[in-house]
Amino acid sequence: MSARRDGACENLLHGHLDMASPSHAGSQHKLQRKLTVSNMDDKIVAAKYAVRGTVVQRAAELKRALADGEALPFDELILCNIGNPHAVKQQPITFYRQVAAAMYMPELASDPQKLVASGLFPADVVERAQEYLKATGGSGVGSYTDSIGLQLVREQVAEFIQARDGFPADPGSITLTTGASEGVKRWIGALIAGERDGVMIPRPQYPLYSAALTMSGGIAVYYDLDEAKGWTTSWQELERAFQEAASAGTCVRALAMINPGNPVGAVLEEDGVALLVCFAASKGLVILADEVYQVNVYSPGKAFHSCKKVLRKLQAQQLMAPPEAGDASAVLDQAQLVSFHSTSKGLIGECGQRGGFMEMVGFSEATLAQFKKVAATSLSSNTIGQIFVGLMVKGPAPDSPSRYLFDCEQQTILDGLKRRALAASDALNKMPGISCQPIEGAMYAFPCIQLPAAMKEEGAGADEMWCISLMEATGIVCVPGSGFGQKPGTFHARLTILPPDDMFDSMLLKMAEFQKNLYEEWGPA
């Protein structure tokens, strides 16, 4: 407990002795007991979450200014700050939406044929909705489900994983969650048993990890991704991070990995995943695998390799462990892995549904029961979000009425993402003072920016200043690299590749122009 908090308590304990006396009812002592920033849990105050930080607040001011008709150098904001596809005009996939709508239609239970007859709902949509209605015991989307989620959806997820990996998955080890974030927070909360406990996380990382660690009172143990090597890491770097933390008295409990990478956009090769899996296993660390971008792979020749598949292949000796791992077979058999996925990303992009799941591998029934209890304190995740998970992992049947449109819509989204991934890294690498690794996957460019020396003198907030300058000149909203972590002395920004092609291309032109003017205004890097 911090001294600050102790101090607050002392005041309170002295204060209450006067309570019976009405004349003291308004005394300073008691007013100090109320909740203020200075006496709330300092772990909460300490947490940072840049994706919705200062730049976003300034963006809200500019949005109001535009709405009020104020003259600005741009007509609209281009939101490249957050992976929120539908907010930047990515069209929802019709089949998913029709099933969801049917789930809410009173006629689904009373007169399903009326839905088909209306012409608004293809027959396979109504059939699929009826399956989910049955899966809720007939009570529909208005009921809590089992705390870990609907059995049918967990079975569909298990089938999806099995088809993806070629190894079996157990619906009993799958829990549906409110997006992936809820699962990550639950796991970090359980792993941080004391203030010396820590979790290895990549740098750069998605700030959910650092924020959850701070809020749980644990330690972020950073391992660096090497920008020059396509944002990969090495056994040596993992070992450095681990040993430095251990020497400082940190008890490392888990290793988090993000593949495809957020914010870095890299897609790991199979041996890159094996490296992380073997390192974690050799140190007895739980692997937290953020695989929410598993469908978002753009580079020719690249493929997504799930942590679970790589673990199973290593265990079956279908894949060799890296030489640094030595004879890792014994520890690989004991490996523990949690993989997170979400309806918010992929091609579905349904962030607003807050659907997600986690697969937990290598844990005892007793451990899983604790997570089930934690899930129960939130009753269950929202039912339609669970159904979106089922839809994401199982589209319309081949040859069903919905299939053709479904395939076209998916392909259009994927093609757009691929095109913009390529366009962004091409254009960024041509801008003065900017270099960008290939955007192999996920939804982001994370270019390195040579800031003008005068801007760098502003210190830690220099990349934030660059982002705000860019936004005030062009309307482009992005997130400073400091929000994700970056090598000291380097500066980055994260931009999504989600806006529609025409807006995106014009965004790249505006950014090039801004960057050219930057050095004229601020002087050289």
Added chain:
Amino acid sequence: MSARRDGACENLLHGHLDMASPSHAGSQHKLQRKLTVSNMDDKIVAAKYAVRGTVVQRAAELKRALADGEALPFDELILCNIGNPHAVKQQPITFYRQVAAAMYMPELASDPQKLVASGLFPADVVERAQEYLKATGGSGVGSYTDSIGLQLVREQVAEFIQARDGFPADPGSITLTTGASEGVKRWIGALIAGERDGVMIPRPQYPLYSAALTMSGGIAVYYDLDEAKGWTTSWQELERAFQEAASAGTCVRALAMINPGNPVGAVLEEDGVALLVCFAASKGLVILADEVYQVNVYSPGKAFHSCKKVLRKLQAQQLMAPPEAGDASAVLDQAQLVSFHSTSKGLIGECGQRGGFMEMVGFSEATLAQFKKVAATSLSSNTIGQIFVGLMVKGPAPDSPSRYLFDCEQQTILDGLKRRALAASDALNKMPGISCQPIEGAMYAFPCIQLPAAMKEEGAGADEMWCISLMEATGIVCVPGSGFGQKPGTFHARLTILPPDDMFDSMLLKMAEFQKNLYEEWGPA
């Protein structure tokens, strides 16, 4: 940090020194580092959540046995264990569902008239859906919203509160949450700044409060509700609880109240609310007001009095503070209050949507900003759940096409709840060994049961044994009083009043029969 955790860390720190040597790769040292129940955060292991506890697990076994065709003394389970109305055949309200379905229809943006022309959607439904679509900036239910929720919905909530209380409400002080539970957990997490911090909670209470306190590492400071006085409390009892906690070194930070009461079913008079508000204000405690059952009031002459209204009336001296509060005006001006509401209860009963809101009164902008940051780490609550909040607080317009059916459906639900509240307390009070306070509101009966002496010898689990015996004999699923807290030596059970009338009446008959046989089988109380 507990000795157990320290022990685990020591092993790990010794263990890692061997890591470089492959021959030690499978050593016991490292296996101890992985996650087990014995080395996860002990606050999580310690948490209890009876509403989904042992009885519910046994119920799941019985359900499977029934499905497998096993001969049991009953044909179906009667689920009275959880406030999940649609799971026990309460019909969803058509207007809400039609707006939700329209939100998911691809035609809402492209061709809204097609929805009306289909005959499936009344015109006012489509208009309302269009309003919400516009409120999302046109991006619809697939987008994250602002972390604290859609502005339009927060405005609708503010209008609802203002109409309910006769005092203004500020949309800026309202945050939309995933059910009420998420809000309660966030607040308890922020209030518990150290292990000496505690929150006053009623006994009996809803176990979310005790579970959230345990998981946050804080102390539950119980104040007793007096069963003989209709489950009310007194200044004297509040003072006893507070002083005992303070003497034991607890820094009390907040006072939680549940009105209408869960599990007790009592509805507080205005002076009962004023007592709690003035007590909390006089001690400088944040008031956490769980008001999720505010529409569920059944007893003639009873009405819901919100904490906010009572606070404002006290501040305006339209209501007298209780004499024990002395001159409370100075502290009342400084009072801090959070009120929680949910789409899961009321007449809407849409648990599966996980919609909820909290109104925060008396906090600084800086404090609210911290809660906004915590909300941001979950991105936002699910968008359709937010829209259900808007629908709950603002039904169809008078004279709109949907209004008549809406009124009929609401009335039918309310009438059923009223009838069953009365039927339950009547029938329970006639059963041997059972007494029950009037069920004035909420969704529960919380009868006191004179257990047979032989059953009481089983100790703390005696009421659980009663619940399981009842379930195995009749199929009735309820929750033991020990899950909520009860006066030592007394035994209770919580039963919902939600099943449909015919099932509910037959449930009461079965329970009476069970109770008669109980003393024959086990001997006298």
